Amino acid sequence: MIPIKLGISSKISILVCSIAVLSVVLTSGWAFYSFRQLLIEENLENIEHDAHVASDRLRSRIEDMSNDVKFLHDIPPISGLIRASTNSDGIDIEDTSSEVQWKNRLAVIFKELINAKPYYRRIRFIGVADKGREIVRVDRVVPENRIVRIPDDQLQTKEHRDFYQAIIKTADKQVYLSEMNLNWDHGKIIVPHVPVIRAAMRVEDEQGKIFGFVLINMDLSYVFKELKESLHSQTKFLMTNTNGDFLVHPDPLKTFGFDLGRPSLILEEYPTLKGQFNDVGLEHWSGMIEQDSAKSPTMAASMHKIYFDPTKPDRFICLLLTIPKDKIVASLEAVQRQILYVMIGLFLIAMVIGLFFSRSLTRPLLQIIESIDSYGKGDTHSIHVHKAPSDETGILLHAFQHMVFQVEKRANELRFSEARNRAVLDAAADAILSINENGIIQSVNEATETLFGYTSDEMIGQQIEKLMPSPHREMHQSYLERHRNPEMNHPAPSEGVIGRIREISGLRKNGSVFPMELSVSRVWINQSQLFTGIIRDVSERKEAEARLIAKNIELEQKNKEAEQFIYSVSHDLKAPILSCTGLMALLWEDMDRNDLDAVRDSLKRIDRNVLRLENCVGDLLEFCRVGSIPHEPVLVDVNKILKQVVTELELSINQADATLDIEQDMPSVIADPNRMTELFINLLNNAITYGCKDAANRTIHVGGKVENGQVQYFVKDHGNGIGEAYHEKIFSLFQRLNNDRQGSGVGLAIVSRIMELHNGKVWVESQPGQGATFWVAFPMQPQSDVVV
Template sequence: MSSVLNLPLRSRLILLAVAAALITGAVTSAAAYFLVRGSEFAAADQRLGAAARLHSAKLRATLDLIRADAASIAAMPAVPGIIRSSTSADGTDAQERSDFALWQRRLETIFAAILSTRPAYTQLRYIGIADNWKELVRVNQGAEGPTAVRGDALQSKAAEPYLQHPDFLAAGRTLFSQVTYNREQGRRDGPPTLRFVQPVFDAQGQLFGVVVINADFAELLRSAGFDPTEGNRVHVLTDSGDHMSFRAEAAPATLQFHEDAGWAPSPFAAAVASGAGRTELARVAGSAVRSASIVASRAEAPLTLNLLVETPLTAIHAAARAALLRTAVVSAVLVLLVWVVAQNVAARLPIARLAAALRDAGSAVGFDLTSLPDDETREVALAFSRMSNDLLCQTLRAGAVFESVPDGVVTIDADGRIESANPAMTQLFGYSEAELIGAPVGMLMPDAIAARHPGFVDGATELSGRQVMAANRDIRGRRKDGSLVPLEISVSRFHFGGANHFVGVLRDITERREAEAETAALVAALRRSNEELDKYAFVASHDLKAPLRVIDNVSSWLEEDLEPVLTDDTRDSLAMLRNRVRRMERLLDDLLIHSRIGRTEERAVRISGTELAETLRDLVDLPPAMELEISPQFSGIEIPNMPITTILLNLVNNAIKHHDRPDGRIMLDVNETVGGYEFTVTDDGPGIPPRYHARIFEMFQTLRPRDEVDGSGLGLAIVRKHAEVAGGRIEVASDGGRGTRFTLFWPHDPAPALPTGRAA
């Protein structure tokens, strides 16, 4: 130290400058490294947390789809039909006059249709509790498609683990089984399988049996649509140790099943079991991870699926290491520049003369520059003067902002007394500035809050940054006249003069609260309106259809009982009666469909245009002499299958139904435009006069008598409502001569449905 002090002043200044540059460079490099590392880790926490939530939502949606499929099957008419026919004395369903075999074939058809749309499902079964849980209907997914199993091949499943909870099922609860290999006749047959069990009850509310969905567990996870970004990996683990990993850059994921040879536990199994990564980023096995747990079933042996998203720590820290290298290089260059500049400055600056000139100048503000020599000392003094003027301008500017800001601004000392208040503050509370300065801030609060305010001040000594109050609760201030005003308050702490001070910004939110109350009232009214519409739909679906079915049945019985005495006229009248009943049922069905559009979400899967065209050909009941031509342009699109299939099917059937000749030609075309697809359905029928173009899209409107055209008058109304809800549009072009063209614009991203309450 003494050797340094003995150096000349010039050398000491150079050494001091270089040492300062070195320390600054080291601190800057370290700060940059830890700052970038911390920000990268925080960003990775947000990124992986969002990914974990997204992928767990996809996994939940996949499980929910199985639940929905099982519930839909249990609600099918064939399920109670089998119950009634199997429990009757003669094996016949008295209600529908169908025997057990007929109901069995109908349910097999339903199972086959579901399996054809669910590639992950390997088997659908309807198992009765009688005869040791004997299978009543079973359809397997095979290489050639769904295959029904009958006769002696149907098995008793009483020994299966997923049927060991009869009390749980009798309470109406569903469950997912543990993942095990599929077994047939007691032997392993098929891949590791996840089973979902849906209880089914008879008319007396007693457990009759279950609907069981078997799914290839690996294929089910693949169908969830996990799409990890580059460098990230998604892992799904079960309680039994099974695990499957998905990554963007790897081959298709494979299941590591605990009963397979060569199986090894996941390196993340212990971390997942301990809950690591659930709430914040965790470091596990050289990776940063976030995790989520999905409880699929709560039976005595619950199934829990754990999802984990991870990325290597090296990828997160790469940016910090790069920042450290950059700042180290910059610091080295800075030190070199400081040394060169210090050499030149120290050689040219007369320090003693400058100090004397500044002492003679007196005050640091308003230098008398005429007393200084015309050299570098004058320049330094001039710089000091400019700095003083800048500080004065900044002070005046800050004062102007403080005076003109529309929100109330108040500063408070550590004892809770007001130090300053702007005009907006005095206007907000009705006090003058003199009345506020020095007064306790508690006088601006209701008595209950003012009594607790000293404790708030003590607790705020650790406050860092800006804290917003009243974000989720009602905070009110008390004016001079005693009235209360709702406020939004933000408080910040600053240190000045060796003590803590606080600045508060207060905003009157009276108008916001009134707007929120008005919005809440409108939302409540809308909710009531939707609930009333749901109730109407429920009545239309159940209470109105029941009398129609009775009329149809009674008319059939009358025709059978009175067959010997019926005339042609009475037979025609009975036929007309049943026709009107069926028309009324179709009208109710179409009315329900129309009411649900936009309020209940349709399950849809993305299909190619080729699949869409094939589906339309299969569903259209085309007369022998009529031709349906579908453009090759369909092969170039991919679109969700619902509700576009319903819309196009309605338009094609409409063209067939209203054609005036047995032979005709219907053309279906599509073109992709900016923002969506443009579908056209063109026919060579009788055409529609322009004066009817708006009328045809209204409810219950037909251009021909109902006895000539069998329909509810809702088909085009349903089409238009689907289009408008999705953000598209439907147009018709026809001059009243031959031919009509309907043009449907369908957006790439249709607006989602807004489900409300119960669906009928």
């Protein structure tokens, strides 16, 4: 090796100094320019992201309101209220509820919905009758945030409002979305001003005529406040309608100025945006706005158009976020000074190193470079140098050797620790995964692979949103942004996700969505955040909860049926008891007068009432016995059953002078033969009792058929018939349309109960004066849950 002479060291020193000077000049200029451009681009990206998030949030609010209007359009209280109001006595013919009851139920739904949506200001059901008078109206009263139902005497007519006529002209099943404007009440704009947008849908009656419409008012001030709070304090937030009128502006005089007689347009304030604003196909644009006026400096801007009305594709809301360029680059001045000081310091250090240490550092540094190169190639044995210099470079070389050995030792320990942690994670029953502060998946355990259906290679390195359905996918980036931004790193307790167990939904590889519990923890590693989530599938628990809710609903229905049953029984048992009580009083009076004829008459009447009470109790016991003794369903020959029934009812048939016309070869059915006998006895008894007396044609027809996967039987008479309003009531306990006829009103209730136990159905086809045909229908195959 040729010794390095002083001349070479001097040359190296001069070269180092020259390179240092050139590097400082070039690096400083490049750093200043690059940092300035990066700062502007970063701010453009930030406001573009903010504008995109705000646009999605506003669009989501409007779509949510449209879906709520569709939901309210189809709820039972709307149809029930229409039926009740169109009926002369104000009673719903299907439900027997009054118009007032339907209004109360509808008001309860309105209150629950407006309570769940804090940005809803008013929900109404408006009719077209009486000049468009409000039928039910629920308001949110601010600032108390009370939800109240407006009394009937304070309801208003809306026929004179523009939105009324517009809603009436919309197509059926179409959601109407109004313009965004200030809310009116009693013919004038409300003060303080309340910006609103309305969503409505027409409601038609059973004849297809317009009855009214459901209308929701969204309080835009709440939504605008939401959007503003999510933005940086230096960001200027503006919003316009399709015409360019300001809906939001820092200057309150320009906000909704078109409603207050002082219109102000976006193109008047930003004329350079004319091309972007008027371009129908352009949905979003970001860039720098160069203003001609000195009062309007150059600024970074992001404009998003929100096309929110499917019925009017050209209609949009324009959202514009801006930051003045001078505020962006203001923070650059201090950075420029710091970079300049650093460059000067580096230059001086380079000169000192080049002048005084170039010779002494050359040989030891070469040794160190060789050692580093060997270590990079995996040769740890050649790192040891036997003849190291005794100065600082020798100490550096020995320190480097010791560092390499420590690194190897730590690497082995880390590999062992990682293997141990991996074994623990893979043994865990819950899914465990970790992500960085940008939402990139760093690690998963085997339970995570099983739960989501992906392999670890398919998940690691991907965005965590891959495992999230909407709306959690859209919201997750905003959560991460809060934790990345120190100013937003302390969310409210109700909004935070760290250290809490939350119920959200997960998205599997096959596209299925499932409920899960998520617990998130956070650690800091080298100024970076690592989030670890523990996930538990709660699908089985949710299904169990759903079954429990269904059982509760079923029990509530059974309780209501029991209450109705007790009421009916007490009513029908009370009548003969009261009659006997009255006759007993008369009997004592007759005995005091020694009027034996009157006594005999009273005793006969008491005997008839006791017999009536005995028959009622007997029928009641018969009804209660239906289904109390279970039997296995078998294939029943209905022809044989009918022969037995005719024999049993022969006396009643002859007394009524009735004739039975029974079809031959009736289809068989899988059922309980005992219950089938009871079924036809009660159907034929009903036809003999109510269909033959005073009838010119006393023929009773019995037949059956197989149709639509069902075995159907009918019993038809030629009596007085039954009005449509009573087609369902006659199957209730103790229901009789004619008290002049014998019978307790239990027979058809028994028929209904037997069909319920067979998972079948019963109905009647009849009109007054045209007789009645009673139908029963059994499923072709026995159901697994049949209890007979």
